[in-house]
Amino acid sequence: MSTSAAIYLLSTLGGYVMTSFLLLKYPTLLHQRKKQRFLSKHISHRGGAGENLENTMAAFRHAVNMGTDMLExxxxxxxxxxxxxxxxxxxxxxxxxxxxxxxxxxxxxxxxEKTNEFHY
Incomplete structure:
Protein backbone atom coordinates (compact mmCIF):
# COMPACT_ATOMS: atom_id res chain seq x y z
CA MET A 1 0.00 0.00 0.00
CA SER A 2 1.39 3.39 -0.91
CA THR A 3 1.87 6.20 1.58
CA SER A 4 -0.79 8.39 -0.01
CA ALA A 5 -3.35 5.55 0.12
CA ALA A 6 -2.54 4.92 3.80
CA ILE A 7 -2.93 8.63 4.60
CA TYR A 8 -6.24 8.72 2.72
CA LEU A 9 -7.49 5.60 4.54
CA LEU A 10 -6.44 6.88 7.99
CA SER A 11 -7.92 10.34 7.42
CA THR A 12 -11.20 8.82 6.20
CA LEU A 13 -11.35 6.46 9.18
CA GLY A 14 -10.44 9.28 11.57
CA GLY A 15 -13.12 11.53 10.10
CA TYR A 16 -15.69 8.76 10.42
CA VAL A 17 -14.78 8.10 14.07
CA MET A 18 -14.83 11.80 14.95
CA THR A 19 -18.16 12.37 13.20
CA SER A 20 -19.69 9.30 14.87
CA PHE A 21 -18.54 10.45 18.30
CA LEU A 22 -19.78 13.98 17.71
CA LEU A 23 -23.24 12.80 16.59
CA LEU A 24 -23.43 10.32 19.46
CA LYS A 25 -22.61 13.04 21.97
CA TYR A 26 -24.84 15.70 20.33
CA PRO A 27 -27.69 13.95 18.45
CA THR A 28 -29.65 17.21 18.18
CA LEU A 29 -27.20 18.32 15.49
CA LEU A 30 -29.17 16.10 13.09
CA HIS A 31 -32.50 15.59 14.84
CA GLN A 32 -34.51 18.28 16.55
CA ARG A 33 -35.65 17.55 20.08
CA LYS A 34 -39.33 16.59 20.13
CA LYS A 35 -41.65 19.04 21.80
CA GLN A 36 -43.53 17.53 24.70
CA ARG A 37 -47.23 17.88 24.11
CA PHE A 38 -48.06 16.77 27.63
CA LEU A 39 -45.75 17.14 30.61
CA SER A 40 -46.46 14.30 33.00
CA LYS A 41 -44.63 14.29 36.30
CA HIS A 42 -46.68 11.56 37.94
CA ILE A 43 -48.21 8.49 36.27
CA SER A 44 -50.46 6.12 38.23
CA HIS A 45 -49.86 2.62 36.89
CA ARG A 46 -52.97 0.47 37.40
CA GLY A 47 -54.50 3.44 39.22
CA GLY A 48 -51.81 3.45 41.88
CA ALA A 49 -51.40 -0.26 42.56
CA GLY A 50 -50.98 -0.96 46.25
CA GLU A 51 -53.21 1.89 47.37
CA ASN A 52 -56.49 0.36 46.17
CA LEU A 53 -57.56 -2.70 44.24
CA GLU A 54 -55.70 -2.24 40.98
CA ASN A 55 -57.47 -1.22 37.77
CA THR A 56 -60.71 -0.31 39.56
CA MET A 57 -62.64 2.93 39.33
CA ALA A 58 -61.92 3.46 43.04
CA ALA A 59 -58.19 3.24 42.33
CA PHE A 60 -58.40 5.65 39.40
CA ARG A 61 -60.55 8.14 41.36
CA HIS A 62 -58.11 7.99 44.28
CA ALA A 63 -55.16 8.62 41.95
CA VAL A 64 -56.90 11.64 40.38
CA ASN A 65 -57.77 12.99 43.84
CA MET A 66 -54.11 12.61 44.85
CA GLY A 67 -53.10 14.77 41.87
CA THR A 68 -51.78 12.29 39.34
CA ASP A 69 -51.12 13.63 35.85
CA MET A 70 -51.84 10.45 33.92
CA LEU A 71 -53.62 7.14 34.45
CA GLU A 72 -52.15 4.02 32.86
CA GLU A 113 -60.06 -10.04 43.94
CA LYS A 114 -61.28 -9.03 47.40
CA THR A 115 -58.15 -7.97 49.30
CA ASN A 116 -55.12 -5.84 48.75
CA GLU A 117 -52.27 -8.34 49.15
CA PHE A 118 -48.69 -7.27 48.59
CA HIS A 119 -46.16 -9.58 46.95
CA TYR A 120 -42.55 -8.46 47.19
Whole structure:
Protein backbone atom coordinates (compact mmCIF):
# COMPACT_ATOMS: atom_id res chain seq x y z
CA MET A 1 0.00 0.00 0.00
CA SER A 2 1.39 3.39 -0.91
CA THR A 3 1.87 6.20 1.58
CA SER A 4 -0.79 8.39 -0.01
CA ALA A 5 -3.35 5.55 0.12
CA ALA A 6 -2.54 4.92 3.80
CA ILE A 7 -2.93 8.63 4.60
CA TYR A 8 -6.24 8.72 2.72
CA LEU A 9 -7.49 5.60 4.54
CA LEU A 10 -6.44 6.88 7.99
CA SER A 11 -7.92 10.34 7.42
CA THR A 12 -11.20 8.82 6.20
CA LEU A 13 -11.35 6.46 9.18
CA GLY A 14 -10.44 9.28 11.57
CA GLY A 15 -13.12 11.53 10.10
CA TYR A 16 -15.69 8.76 10.42
CA VAL A 17 -14.78 8.10 14.07
CA MET A 18 -14.83 11.80 14.95
CA THR A 19 -18.16 12.37 13.20
CA SER A 20 -19.69 9.30 14.87
CA PHE A 21 -18.54 10.45 18.30
CA LEU A 22 -19.78 13.98 17.71
CA LEU A 23 -23.24 12.80 16.59
CA LEU A 24 -23.43 10.32 19.46
CA LYS A 25 -22.61 13.04 21.97
CA TYR A 26 -24.84 15.70 20.33
CA PRO A 27 -27.69 13.95 18.45
CA THR A 28 -29.65 17.21 18.18
CA LEU A 29 -27.20 18.32 15.49
CA LEU A 30 -29.17 16.10 13.09
CA HIS A 31 -32.50 15.59 14.84
CA GLN A 32 -34.51 18.28 16.55
CA ARG A 33 -35.65 17.55 20.08
CA LYS A 34 -39.33 16.59 20.13
CA LYS A 35 -41.65 19.04 21.80
CA GLN A 36 -43.53 17.53 24.70
CA ARG A 37 -47.23 17.88 24.11
CA PHE A 38 -48.06 16.77 27.63
CA LEU A 39 -45.75 17.14 30.61
CA SER A 40 -46.46 14.30 33.00
CA LYS A 41 -44.63 14.29 36.30
CA HIS A 42 -46.68 11.56 37.94
CA ILE A 43 -48.21 8.49 36.27
CA SER A 44 -50.46 6.12 38.23
CA HIS A 45 -49.86 2.62 36.89
CA ARG A 46 -52.97 0.47 37.40
CA GLY A 47 -54.50 3.44 39.22
CA GLY A 48 -51.81 3.45 41.88
CA ALA A 49 -51.40 -0.26 42.56
CA GLY A 50 -50.98 -0.96 46.25
CA GLU A 51 -53.21 1.89 47.37
CA ASN A 52 -56.49 0.36 46.17
CA LEU A 53 -57.56 -2.70 44.24
CA GLU A 54 -55.70 -2.24 40.98
CA ASN A 55 -57.47 -1.22 37.77
CA THR A 56 -60.71 -0.31 39.56
CA MET A 57 -62.64 2.93 39.33
CA ALA A 58 -61.92 3.46 43.04
CA ALA A 59 -58.19 3.24 42.33
CA PHE A 60 -58.40 5.65 39.40
CA ARG A 61 -60.55 8.14 41.36
CA HIS A 62 -58.11 7.99 44.28
CA ALA A 63 -55.16 8.62 41.95
CA VAL A 64 -56.90 11.64 40.38
CA ASN A 65 -57.77 12.99 43.84
CA MET A 66 -54.11 12.61 44.85
CA GLY A 67 -53.10 14.77 41.87
CA THR A 68 -51.78 12.29 39.34
CA ASP A 69 -51.12 13.63 35.85
CA MET A 70 -51.84 10.45 33.92
CA LEU A 71 -53.62 7.14 34.45
CA GLU A 72 -52.15 4.02 32.86
CA UNK A 73 -53.99 0.74 32.45
CA UNK A 74 -53.54 -2.52 30.57
CA UNK A 75 -56.24 -4.17 28.47
CA UNK A 76 -56.66 -7.72 27.23
CA UNK A 77 -59.18 -9.28 24.83
CA UNK A 78 -61.37 -12.21 25.85
CA UNK A 79 -62.21 -15.22 23.71
CA UNK A 80 -65.41 -13.50 22.53
CA UNK A 81 -63.45 -10.31 21.69
CA UNK A 82 -64.50 -8.19 24.67
CA UNK A 83 -62.03 -5.83 26.35
CA UNK A 84 -61.01 -6.54 29.95
CA UNK A 85 -58.87 -4.21 32.06
CA UNK A 86 -56.18 -6.29 33.75
CA UNK A 87 -52.45 -5.85 34.27
CA UNK A 88 -51.71 -9.53 33.65
CA UNK A 89 -52.84 -11.67 30.75
CA UNK A 90 -53.29 -14.50 33.26
CA UNK A 91 -55.60 -14.26 36.30
CA UNK A 92 -53.39 -16.30 38.67
CA UNK A 93 -51.89 -13.35 40.58
CA UNK A 94 -55.10 -11.37 41.05
CA UNK A 95 -57.67 -14.15 41.51
CA UNK A 96 -55.75 -17.33 42.29
CA UNK A 97 -57.16 -19.03 39.18
CA UNK A 98 -54.51 -20.02 36.63
CA UNK A 99 -56.31 -19.12 33.40
CA UNK A 100 -55.51 -16.76 30.53
CA UNK A 101 -57.99 -13.98 29.83
CA UNK A 102 -57.83 -14.81 26.12
CA UNK A 103 -59.13 -18.33 26.91
CA UNK A 104 -62.25 -17.05 28.73
CA UNK A 105 -65.50 -15.59 27.49
CA UNK A 106 -66.35 -12.19 28.97
CA UNK A 107 -69.12 -13.63 31.17
CA UNK A 108 -66.60 -16.10 32.67
CA UNK A 109 -64.06 -13.39 33.60
CA UNK A 110 -65.50 -12.24 36.91
CA UNK A 111 -63.68 -9.97 39.35
CA UNK A 112 -62.67 -12.20 42.25
CA GLU A 113 -60.06 -10.04 43.94
CA LYS A 114 -61.28 -9.03 47.40
CA THR A 115 -58.15 -7.97 49.30
CA ASN A 116 -55.12 -5.84 48.75
CA GLU A 117 -52.27 -8.34 49.15
CA PHE A 118 -48.69 -7.27 48.59
CA HIS A 119 -46.16 -9.58 46.95
CA TYR A 120 -42.55 -8.46 47.19
Missing amino acids: LDCHITKDEQVVVSHDGNLKRSTGVNVNISDLKYCEAKVK
